[in-house]
Amino acid sequence: MSRAVTTDSREPSEESTPIAKRILIGEALTSETLDDQLLPKKMALPIFASDALSSVAYAPQELLMILLIGGSAFLAFAPPVAAAVVALLVVVVLSYRQLIKAYPSGGGDYEVARTNLGEKAGVVVAAALLVDYVLTVAVSVASGVDNIISAIPGLDPLRVELAVGFVVLIIVVNLRGVREASQAFAIPTYVFIGSVAVMIVTGLVQWMLGAPPVASSAQYAVQAEDLTQAAVILLVLRAFSSGCSALTGVEAVSNGVPAFRKPKVRNAQTTLVLMGSIAILLFSGLTLLALVAGVHYAENPCHLIGFDCEAAPQPSLMAQVAAATFGMNSIPFFIIQAATACVLLLAANTAFNGFPLLGSVLARDGYAPKALNTRGDRLVYSNGMIILGLAAAVVLIVFQARLTTLIQLYIIGVFVSFSLGQLGMVRHWRRELRLLSKTAIAERRAAGVGLGINALGATFTIAVLVIVTVTKFTHGAWLVFLAIPVLSFLMIGVHRYYRDVEHEISMDDHVHFGSSGDLAIVLVNRLQKPVAKAVDYALAAKHEKTIAVHVAVTKEEAQQVQTDWEVHGMPVPLVVIESPYRHYAAPLAEFIRRYRDTHGSSVVTVYLPQYIVGHWWENLLHNRRARRIAQQLMLVHGVSITLVPWLLDSTELIYGRRSRPMAGDDRAGAFESPYGLVQHMRDPDD
């Protein structure tokens, strides 16, 4: 009953039929091309690490800042708190190494939670991740702008405008279709790692040589709050929470495993460990150097005694350390600030890759609109990007691009997904252990180690989640606690809807064939060529009965149509229906009802001529009446609508302008098509 036709003409042809052009690369070549696009480790590191490494730019600053609320003396807590953050980072990296091995498909925490903890946990993780992507953009951009302003203080009044401007820029860049794997993205990350490393080494060497760098803020005393003992503990925990922002972005590698070269898992694991090590070195080095240089970074700069908080913005910790080490406004100072800002904006950019990807996974599983899963449809990705960008811009405007406020919201989402992911891994290993036979000793040992690591990870991340929640809830994190359940409920609602529709339309034993009767109606407004074509097509389809119908709004028009109909000897009878209220669909539906009353039930096909135009603006000049009639008639039982296209001369432009088979194919993503990018740029209308 079924046969397969493959369209694989491999020769590029320049003939006028534009269809062959597109399909000139068969399945085999597609896979080859795909492999070329996979990432070597040296490219994967900067791409996946910009998010994780960029957090080094703000984590030490936020950690020290919270401690400083208690006064300069509290900075003594900094080394142990930073050490705790580093320890946590080690545990989390090791935990994700296990996750990558167990779930190499790129689903990350979402997949792990869904598989092991059930639908609801998966949905909550997904909601947390979506919120997180928005905040990644907001925090990264805010911090990037902060570092730019630290180098060029004159821009301070434009803080929010700059931040929103950068978000718009990132949206535009991504909409234009810059490829994720662009080499240009690697440079700033490596410059950032290199220059900050050089700065740390230089600063520490100066210190050991007895000439430690001195930060500009070292001279300012700090207004300390009087704290109870409980408050002291809370403050230290808050500092730890803020320092934990260094962990954000670690999960990125686990979502990107499929993009690695083979052996994928091994390469991804190596990249993850490398990234973790660099993050630890930069984080602890920067924290130490800031303490050495005596950086005093205050939540409220006016609490710095001696600092004129009205006159100038407070420079970021990164800027203060760089200025202390290399000298204010020296060339290395500007290099570090530029690289920091760049890597932060890149981190924001990676969210624009992750957000639509997660959307597509959610759509595949039925938790988000199906349209998000149409791979190769560039428009869909665009929608995701615009949503993400707008949400981030709103957050930036509402919180006035204040980094410290945004950080409060940030890491809740991260640790919700961390915790559920790790919990899922614990359950995964326990099931593995149950399923493994007693004799598979090596596998059992590996699973045991995995269980141990992930149990430790789960314990740590849940503990941190509790700490973060307690210390940050009143500082704005409640917003995130509102957003995650709302999103979760929406996604579950969408899933229910799809389930119901699926149930409604799935085939069952009651489906039977045998509609009888067959009437074709050609709807006629005036007798013009498109109507003649529709009549011709209706006749070609050899319906049992074919008639033309004119809905008469004015008598003059009706008279004209009847005259024309006879003059041109049209081969089907014309029926005129009066419509005193200028409606089209309702009288037609009534006519169909009456026809069935006298002629018995029948399937009715309504032929509607439809104009196809070459310019978008031509649509403004044509009635949407045909479309509206179609929509209304589709509600009538037993009616189907046949659109008979009439290509106006202007449609020739579509063929002339495009060197590809069909309108609309330009929406294909660059990933799928060997022409990708060039094609997008050829079509300005899309």
Add this chain to the structure above:
Amino acid sequence: MSRAVTTDSREPSEESTPIAKRILIGEALTSETLDDQLLPKKMALPIFASDALSSVAYAPQELLMILLIGGSAFLAFAPPVAAAVVALLVVVVLSYRQLIKAYPSGGGDYEVARTNLGEKAGVVVAAALLVDYVLTVAVSVASGVDNIISAIPGLDPLRVELAVGFVVLIIVVNLRGVREASQAFAIPTYVFIGSVAVMIVTGLVQWMLGAPPVASSAQYAVQAEDLTQAAVILLVLRAFSSGCSALTGVEAVSNGVPAFRKPKVRNAQTTLVLMGSIAILLFSGLTLLALVAGVHYAENPCHLIGFDCEAAPQPSLMAQVAAATFGMNSIPFFIIQAATACVLLLAANTAFNGFPLLGSVLARDGYAPKALNTRGDRLVYSNGMIILGLAAAVVLIVFQARLTTLIQLYIIGVFVSFSLGQLGMVRHWRRELRLLSKTAIAERRAAGVGLGINALGATFTIAVLVIVTVTKFTHGAWLVFLAIPVLSFLMIGVHRYYRDVEHEISMDDHVHFGSSGDLAIVLVNRLQKPVAKAVDYALAAKHEKTIAVHVAVTKEEAQQVQTDWEVHGMPVPLVVIESPYRHYAAPLAEFIRRYRDTHGSSVVTVYLPQYIVGHWWENLLHNRRARRIAQQLMLVHGVSITLVPWLLDSTELIYGRRSRPMAGDDRAGAFESPYGLVQHMRDPDD
């Protein structure tokens, strides 16, 4: 060959088939109903006069304000300048009396210019009128807000917000479908006429009794500019130009003749003369009273010596006169301010009736998108209203709702259409005179009188147009001089487009029938009920050949469809086309091409299942893939698209919620339908 079926079941029926309900009133009754809705004179006056009479609220103020630039002494010019305005008003009213008689169809200046001076003149008049409608809204709202602020000075900081808010309010009120003829609209106009008349009489009586009213600004001296003799003349002419804003809206009656009761022409003429007389009385009375009370209204309130221009807004002339006559914050003062504000907002509201009407006339003649001429389609009027409202809001924001600036732009458009209309009338009478036989003495005399009046009108209005242009060009009127030609060119372009399309699609001797071959393709994604229905319909239509086609993006899906196809014993063969690039339309087009290569040319009908949903948000959850495939395939030669609707259960809501025949019919305007308003309010989704 043709027969007529009339659907005129006159009995309202409550049966479940909802179609009959709508068509229960035949042609005859429609006309009767229409007559009931025509306007008696006492209703027509307030409806058409609010625009013309409301200009009395700002014309005297602007006239005196311009003179005051030269110092208090220049107010001596006020009586002759006001007299010139009154003389002009008389001439214009008499001219329009002629126009109403000659062109009673309601086309106004546009029709006169188009008929007598040719296409281009008509288009220019139309463009001028469109610009004018926008400015009518802006000026009326700005003046209304000005008068509200004069009564409640605390609102001054919210001037622009109030103005934009009123525009939004008017849009909403009109979108909800308030009827033009609503009686509520008559009250404020009559209250305005009555209260202002009482104020004028009271003030003048006080004056004659030797206790003239004294305005609050009478005490302030005025910083006068030093003027050359040429500048003095220019200033007087500018004052005259601003005073001419009293003439705006006079043309409204000539556009509304069809809405009058019979005898339409006589009634319209009477209303016009009545309106002109009232306008003259109010205008001259107010100007005189303002001079008596010593109102000093300055363009820049800081030029009033002694007035603290920072502390409070300058009260409008109307407010100053009312306060002087009745006492500040007295009850009559508030009545006058409220009535003035109301009548100004009503004047803005009338533009929302005129703009879409003009758009519909332009569409009928092919100068505007045809969709604007779909009478009875409420959505179309909505679009016009939203465009008008947005344009007015933009103008108000850009010019910060400053009445004086807006007035500069205003009357250019008015006098462009006045002048061309009068010129057209002159040519009309001359042709009449040529055509009349020498013996028809009475007719010749009437035509001669008409020619004289309109020649006078043309001379006056052209002279004023020149004066207005010269005195206002640099004060912002250049914007209008830019907008009118741009709009005119757009309209002429639209007209050319329609002409070309008409030529392209009109029947000629080369139209012939006889497409041969007939293939039906049912597009299958997964085998579900909607697909089964499409197959059933395709079979019912008895095509020569019917096949199902699955475009295989993944091998798993293809395998699944093939299995299901055999399991359910589908009665047509299934063809699988591979599509490695995840495209649908292109491989299908290629398949059609190949089919024709082997089977000869044939008309191809592609059956696409189409979901119909009950809630707007469900559309977000369904792919637009079918629609996109349809659009792309319609570009392929010889292909027509049949949409087979599948009504999801949720569509039952559409029937349940609506007590009318079909979705979409609620767009009918209230004018056409005996249910009109009630229906609109039942459907919250539209």
